[in-house]
Amino acid sequence: MQLSLPELSYTRQSLTAFEPPIRNDGRSIDQLRALSGQVNILPGAHGSARVKWGSTIEVLVGIKAEVGDATIHGGTFQASVEVSPAVTIQNRETDILPSSLTSSLQDVLDTLPVDYLKFTPSRAWVIHVDAIVLLCAVPNENIISALSLATSLALQTTRIPKISTPNVTEMVLGSSKFEPSEEYDVDSEWDSALPLQGLENLSVIITASSIDHVLVIDPTVDEANVAQATYAVGVLPDGTISYTRTISMGGGYASTGRAITGERYISLVKAASVAGTKLLEASKSLLTFEGSGFFDILP
Structure with a gap:
């Protein structure tokens, strides 16, 4: 539902006129849901x-x-x-x-x-x-x-x-060239199955908004509506940034006419990196959780 201008103004004032900023859902500005x-x-x-x-x-x-x-x-x-x-x-x-x-x-x-x-x-x-x-x-x-x-x-x-391929080659008629075989066997035993590789290159996406002098991690739609800029930031497990993209989650009400500065952008990306690495670290506990039902990654 599109908020009215007074409602959007209230959201902005709650974030920018108080120290610490007040979010409608009670989170701190660097806290994920x-x-x-x-x-x-x-x-x-x-x-x-x-x-x-x-x-x-x-x-x-x-x-x-x-x-x-x-x-x-x-x-x-x-x-x-x-x-x-x-x-x-x-x-x-x-x-x-x-x-x-x-x-x-x-x-x-x-x-x-x-x-x-x-x-x-x-x-x-x-x-x-x-x-x-x-x-x-x-x-x-x-x-x-x-x-x-x-x-x-x-x-x-x-x-x-697990895939097994025979250690043989096939001669191509008319030449001395050898090519690898197309034969393979699939091992159906689960105990022999192999994990995927290179998952340290997989990002988790953290959104962040700049609202006047305040940086907000994981903004709600209302918060994104009063931001000068909202970015989706790809964060790798080691904190490295894989990419950033401007996104739009709301109706475009800007808190001011000022554009986000380069220094502000760097601060926003760093805040997203911290949130992303904390999330990925916390999520590791889920992989070893042996109970039933949902596991609280971030309470």
């Missing part, structure tokens, strides 16, 4: 994770590996995001949300190495990353952060069957 999750919840999937981001967003990610055509780079990661009818009921045929989220998630996956997924000259693993948005209670809410975390957790739980 409460997060919880589950892993290994989809039978038959090679990996899976479910994440609740605050009280307004819930996503589910499943990983499925299949043998497909190799590319010049090796195997592939393929993203697909669907949105539950409970999220968008009308005009689903023309709704751009699934395609937009799919594109954003694919950008995250494209940073992963794929050369090791190739096991014959023409065959390789194709890793399908299929996600569904189960809940988005507020229109234009920040879904990509939840998707990136759920994808990271699902890929860390993923195991792919």
